[in-house]
Amino acid sequence: MKIYQKEIEITQRKRGFHIITNEISGSLPELRSIKAGILNIFIKHTSASLSINENADPSVRDDLESHFNIMVPEDGGHYLHTAEGPDDMTSHIKSSILGCSLNIPVSDGKLNLGIWQGIYLCEHRNYGGQRNIVLTLSGI
């Protein structure tokens, strides 16, 4: 078993759902040396999250953003944690719903994603800044 771990920076994205599959793969050439294993992707923030969803039609990302804004409304009126603006507490809630880590099988030197699957950075803040992600790859 081998293990590789590194921390990368994802440049600021605007609020919404964004595909980052190529940024993840591109920053991890060690993938090619793994025949069978797991890649853990972990975002070190509480107002952005990671998910896997469709990598083709961009309207899927738009609909995810609009649906999460309905399910976790900024004008909910029931939030106590409001000091950092209306997009802060909602970002924390979205982050817990979606999660801050992914575990993806690696097979024959590549991420073993389904043909329609892409890795999403879900930016919930209006101005989230740069995001830091830890990649941990283990396998044979």
Added chain:
Amino acid sequence: MKIYQKEIEITQRKRGFHIITNEISGSLPELRSIKAGILNIFIKHTSASLSINENADPSVRDDLESHFNIMVPEDGGHYLHTAEGPDDMTSHIKSSILGCSLNIPVSDGKLNLGIWQGIYLCEHRNYGGQRNIVLTLSGI
């Protein structure tokens, strides 16, 4: 450390939440050779998902289906991604909420689930077809 990886097919289920614990365990006799480890289960689709919940009363699965249909309604009116029918975009949203992978401890040759826990395939499409799952088992 040993690692085993294989891809299995889950035959088509109707829309809803289904227990597949025995299908997973049954397709992985290598479980018995692991004293301490982790099983990663990864579904290669964006309109079905995996979860862990109660393995006894079937009404829990029915209530999950009806609650997710309320939380992510097909007649929401705010979806742009509608070309594949009203159950398509909602399936993508449910998939991101529930997630596409599980990580379960393996102890003394068995999945170390709680007594009431079962592995669920969550089929969000009306006609989802066969689903492909990657199993990655590592441990000592």
Added chain:
Amino acid sequence: MKIYQKEIEITQRKRGFHIITNEISGSLPELRSIKAGILNIFIKHTSASLSINENADPSVRDDLESHFNIMVPEDGGHYLHTAEGPDDMTSHIKSSILGCSLNIPVSDGKLNLGIWQGIYLCEHRNYGGQRNIVLTLSGI
């Protein structure tokens, strides 16, 4: 690669979201021997869950509790699984939304969490009792 696995008990918490980072780290001195790895934390229950969110302002935990009570209301009227009281089926739903396991990178002998991240036990029952958690730490 080394692997350590143990089962711990978390004493009963009241319903709500609670930080348990120190309880997790404190029960796993083996963390200090891992230079690069992953800690899997798995809760063996279907009415409590695990999440990662802000470790500072307690109002974040209060808002998560109140928002989940709105998103998964006890007076929903659509539940069939009601024999164990109004907080039972809602707890199952919250557990599937939040998830029962976490995978956190371990670097230089410590959990590699972001500066604002803490590990949450999410107790969804009014009287949940003691909760059992499996810790599986692997790495070099």
